[in-house]
Amino acid sequence: MNNLKRLDPYEIRKDFPIFERKIRGKPLIYLDNAATTQKPRSVIESEKRFYEEINANIHRAVYTLSYEATVLYEEAHKKVADFIGAKSWREIVFTRNATESINLVAYGWGLRRLKEGDEVLLTIMEHHSNIVPWQMLRDLKGITLRFLDVDSEGRLDLDKLPNLLSEKTKLVSIIHASNVLGVINPVKYIINEAKKVGALVLVDAAQSIPHIPIDVGDLGCDFLVASGHKMLGPTGIGFLYGRSELLDSMDPFLYGGDMIETVTLDKATWNELPWKFEAGTPNIAGGIGLGVAIDYLNKIGLRNIAYMEKELLDHAFARFSDLPWIEVYGPKGDERIGVISFNIKGIHPHDIAGVLDEEGIAVRSGHHCAQPLMRRLGMDNAVRVSFYLYNTKEEVDRLVDVLREVKRVFGV
Numbered sequence: 428m429n430n431l432k433r434l435d436p437y438e439i440r441k442d443f444p445i446f447e448r449k450i451r452g453k454p455l456i457y458l459d460n461a462a463t464t465q466k467p468r469s470v471i472e473s474e475k476r477f478y479e480e481i482n483a484n485i486h487r488a489v490y491t492l493s494y495e496a497t498v499l500y501e502e503a504h505k506k507v508a509d510f511i512g513a514k515s516w517r518e519i520v521f522t523r524n525a526t527e528s529i530n531l532v533a534y535g536w537g538l539r540r541l542k543e544g545d546e547v548l549l550t551i552m553e554h555h556s557n558i559v560p561w562q563m564l565r566d567l568k569g570i571t572l573r574f575l576d577v578d579s580e581g582r583l584d585l586d587k588l589p590n591l592l593s594e595k596t597k598l599v600s601i602i603h604a605s606n607v608l609g610v611i612n613p614v615k616y617i618i619n620e621a622k623k624v625g626a627l628v629l630v631d632a633a634q635s636i637p638h639i640p641i642d643v644g645d646l647g648c649d650f651l652v653a654s655g656h657k658m659l660g661p662t663g664i665g666f667l668y669g670r671s672e673l674l675d676s677m678d679p680f681l682y683g684g685d686m687i688e689t690v691t692l693d694k695a696t697w698n699e700l701p702w703k704f705e706a707g708t709p710n711i712a713g714g715i716g717l718g719v720a721i722d723y724l725n726k727i728g729l730r731n732i733a734y735m736e737k738e739l740l741d742h743a744f745a746r747f748s749d750l751p752w753i754e755v756y757g758p759k760g761d762e763r764i765g766v767i768s769f770n771i772k773g774i775h776p777h778d779i780a781g782v783l784d785e786e787g788i789a790v791r792s793g794h795h796c797a798q799p800l801m802r803r804l805g806m807d808n809a810v811r812v813s814f815y816l817y818n819t820k821e822e823v824d825r826l827v828d829v830l831r832e833v834k835r836v837f838g839v
């Protein structure tokens with residue numbers, strides 16, 4: 428455990444007011460962190476403080492409140508930039524979420540740059556938000572979408588990569604960690620391969636960024652997207668990282684106020700980065716709150732979180748191995764984030780989630796916005812549990828007890 432600090436989830440939970448809540452009289456066991464994480468008090472307080480003490484629009488006035496709001500909002504960009512090792516805070520564009528960030532690249536880069544015959548390479552593991560925008564471009568521009576397959580366990584089939592990459596490949600857009608299987612993909616290797624054919628690479632870090640330290644310089648990616656709400660931040664705020672030369676050369680995505688330098692009745696010129704991509708009044712309180720979430724993550728330490736999650740996962744896998752009637756998806760023994768998807772034969776995942784909810788246990792059931800992957804692995808739906816820094820082994824034990832109860836109730 429060199430230089431790692433053992434985290435105490437019972438202490439950490441005290442920072443999260445939601446755990447004071449009871450669900451049907453029972454303590455909340457929140458295992459849906461891949462969908463969204465809970466918020467520490469500091470993030471909640473930051474939003475409250477903004478509206479109570481600062482609330483003003485940014486960039487448009489000289490008065491004190493507006494100045495303070497502008498400074499805090501810009502500082503939040505700097506915190507994100509430092510968190511992912513970007514060279515400049517101007518490479519960070521605040522958006523609503525990872526989905527909007529991918530759309531920004533599809534419209535701002537793809538719409539003008541791609542032409543018939545060009546190819547975009549995705550994997551079949553992608554979240555719908557990294558498939559559907561590219562399908563839109565395919566239909567508008569006549570580009571071809573290619574998909575890297577997974578093996579029967581759900582690992583990316585890297586042997587097939589060379590056949591999918593060619594000088595026609597203009598962009599490779601890949602998920603860093605799967606929201607269904609938890610597998611962490613070898614994005615650095617894929618980026619290196621993509622660079623050999625001159626393709627740009629977008630990394631969807633929505634699931635990885637709350638769990639794994641990321642350095643965009645080390646990865647060598649061109650774009651990276653994430654959502655604030657999956658990393659302890661508020662909803663309605665996310666970001667796009669893009670290399671500044673690329674962002675400079677791209678077209679805006681949304682047009683209007685704040686993203687311009689000058690406007691005549693005839694034409695407009697664009698503001699400097701990142702404002703060129705942040706049209707209209709942004710989510711100021713949310714952006715500041717995201718910065719505070721990053722402060723919190725830095726204080727706890729992502730490597731400490733990853734270590735603790737690994738212990739939790741090992742415990743969960745050990746306990747699940749006592750339940751032979753549970754089918755767990757994803758490669759065994761590989762490094763993964765704290766996500767486990769499973770099914771119990773003969774019981775619909777929604778029914779399992781319903782019984783768990785009766786006991787105060789929040790899990791996700793369904794297709795997890797990854798229908799192509801689910802189909803490839805031979806299922807339509809699954810139950811997904813996903814851990815974060817406030818989850819405990821005791822909660823895992825309670826989950827296992829209730830799953831035994833589920834099996835008994837449904838008589839399978």
Ligand SMILES: Cc1ncc(COP(=O)(O)O)c(C=O)c1O
Nearest residue numbers: 524525526554556606633634654
């Ligand atoms: C891997 C991945 N990418 C993208 C998204 C989209 O995130 P959002 O809905 O916040 O835009 C998600 C959400 O679950 C995800 O898991």
